[in-house]
Amino acid sequence: MSQTDLSHYIPRRLDDAGKFLFWELDVAAIAILGMLIGVATEFPISGVFFGVLLGFLYNKLKAGQHPGMATHLLYWFTGFPEPKELPGSHIRELNG
DSSP states (O other): OOGGGOOOOOOSSTTOOOEETTEEHHHHHHHHHHHHHHHHTTOHHHHHHHHHHHHHHHHHHHTTSOTTHHHHHHHHHHOOSOOSSSOOTTOOOOOO
16 A cells, blocks of 8 residues: 555644544534433434534534634633633733
8 A cells, every 4th residue: 555545634724623534523522422422321323313413503503603612602601711811800901
């Protein structure tokens, strides 16, 4: 087998998101979570169906949005992770 026989994804830019099969990592994580919940509740077929459906819907939701939208939503609903580059909200005067 030569080097030309190998077929795999090569990112074109350094900022390209990571991929799991043909999904981006955040979409794949949502789909896999749905599948794991289905296996844990002893409904594996339904889990696969709803996991893929949730992944598809999340992918539609994030289309055209900021790349860090998942982190923004996570912070909005849970307060985690704390943004490190922003000063606390109690600081009212900023120098700069």
